[in-house]
Each structure stands twice: as C-alpha cells, then as structure tokens.
Amino acid sequence: DTAVSQTPKYLVTQMGNDKSIKCEQNLGHDTMYWYKQDSKKFLKIMFSYNNKELIINETVPNRFSPKSPDKAHLNLHINSLELGDSAVYFCASSQRRTSSGANVLTFGAGSRLTVL
Amino acid sequence: AQTVTQSQPEMSVQEAETVTLSCTYDTSESDYYLFWYKQPPSRQMILVIRQEAYKQQNATENRFSVNFQKAAKSFSLKISDSQLGDAAMYFCAYRSKNDYKLSFGAGTTVTVRA
Numbered sequence: 731d732t733a734v735s736q737t738p739k740y741l742v743t744q745m746g747n748d749k750s751i752k753c754e755q756n757l758g759h760d761t762m763y764w765y766k767q768d769s770k771k772f773l774k775i776m777f778s779y780n781n782k783e784l785i786i787n788e789t790v791p792n793r794f795s796p797k798s799p800d801k802a803h804l805n806l807h808i809n810s811l812e813l814g815d816s817a818v819y820f821c822a823s824s825q826r827r828t829s830s831g832a833n834v835l836t837f838g839a840g841s842r843l844t845v846l
Numbered sequence: 847a848q849t850v851t852q853s854q855p856e857m858s859v860q861e862a863e864t865v866t867l868s869c870t871y872d873t874s875e876s877d878y879y880l881f882w883y884k885q886p887p888s889r890q891m892i893l894v895i896r897q898e899a900y901k902q903q904n905a906t907e908n909r910f911s912v913n914f915q916k917a918a919k920s921f922s923l924k925i926s927d928s929q930l931g932d933a934a935m936y937f938c939a940y941r942s943k944n945d946y947k948l949s950f951g952a953g954t955t956v957t958v959r960a
Contacts (some may be wrong), residue, residue, distance in 0.1 A: 773950040837891035
C-alpha cells in the first residue's frame with residue numbers, strides 16, 4: 731500500500747508541450763505539497779494545499795498550475811515546457827495538526843521530468 | 847526567511863564507524879521543528895529523525911542521533927555503526943511551528959566504505 735503515489739515516475743517530452751503529474755495520498759492527511767529537486771539535488775517548495783485551499787505559492791512561473799480536486803489528490807500541470815523545467819518533482823503530504831505537532835511530511839517516490 | 851546550511855557536500859565513512867553530519871540554520875523564532883531526511887539512490891525521501899525545538903533532550907532513533915544546540919542554531923546528525931545501506935544523500939530541514947513550509951539544506955552525500 732503506497733502512502734503517497736505519483737504518476738508517472740518518468741516523463742520525457744519536447745519543449746513547448748503541456749504535461750501533468752498526478753499525486754494521490756491514502757494517509758488521510760489534510761495538506762499536500764509539490765517540491766522541485768533540481769539537478770544539484772536542491773529541494774524547493776512550489777505549492778501547498780490544505781483541505782483543497784492553496785496556502786503556499788512560491789515564486790513559480792504561472793506555467794505551473796496545481797489542482798486539488800479533493801484533499802487526497804494534488805495534481806501539477808505544466809504548460810509550454812522549457813528546458814529548465816527538467817527536474818524531479820516530489821509530491822508530499824502531512825497532517826496539519828497532530829499530537830506531536832511535528833507535521834511530518836511523507837514524500838512520494840518522485841517524478842523525473844526531462845524536457846528535450 | 848529561514849535558511850538551512852549544510853557545509854559538507856560529501857562525507858565518507860568506514861563500515862561500522864561513526865560519521866557526523868553538520869547542519870546550521872538561521873531563524874528568529876523560538877518554536878520550530880528540525881528534521882533529517884535520507885535520500886538513497888532510489889530517490890525516495892525517508893524521514894530519519896526529528897527534533898522539537900522546545901525539547902532539550904536530543905532525539906535518537908536506533909543508530910541515528912542528533913546534537914541539537916539551540917543557542918548555536920546547530921543540528922548535527924550522528925550515524926553510529928555505519929552500514930552499507932546508510933549510503934545516501936542526507937538533508938537537514940527546518941519548519942516553523944506556525945508554517946506549513948519545510949525548508950531544506952543543500953544535502954550531504956554519505957559514502958560507506960566496505
């Protein structure tokens with residue numbers, strides 16, 4: 731039983747195309763995230779949704795549009811793909827309020843996007 | 847904005863020995879959480895250990911322990927009795943108590959020599 735699942739795991743596409751990455755979590759968490767890991771392995775948050783409401787929107791080109799149809803799903807759509815969009819995209823989820831308060835993130839396995 | 851600094855891009859350790867990874871962070875807040883995540887070649891991000899800033903006691907998880915120095919804003923990870931499976935990239939991360947965002951350091955690649 732995969733806790734946070736992302737599809738596809740690998741995606742190779744041409745510049746200018748539009749693509750989507752889907753994410754689903756079965757942990758019952760109320761908050762989901764998209765992180766981008768660049769070629770130097772640096773992880774940076776892009777978006778976060780809490781109960782389908784956008785709560786974090788970092789400085790990301792508006793070609794990137796997250797969509798959360800319900801609190802178990804957070805999809806990432808990317809328009810007009812550019813070479814610099816090549817990266818690994820991680821979905822994650824967490825429960826905002828827990829007894830420990832630590833709000834630990836559980837990550838998916840990542841989706842490697844290659845733009846040619 | 848909070849920043850997390852990992853000053854060691856790479857560390858190498860002999861199997862069964864101990865290695866310590868350093869992490870410092872910058873914050874003006876008093877209540878926050880710190881984490882170490884492991885990313886093996888499979889690229890899965892795995893939580894190793896976490897520390898609540900209000901707790902003075904250092905967290906431990908089996909062979910993994912931290913040295914949390916709040917005044918110095920330092921959060922180092924010690925891996926004892928290193929095993930081949932510990933080879934991975936390790937990320938230090940910070941989250942403010944009232945924030946959703948987890949900020950990561952640049953990572954340290956750990957190599958374990960047989």
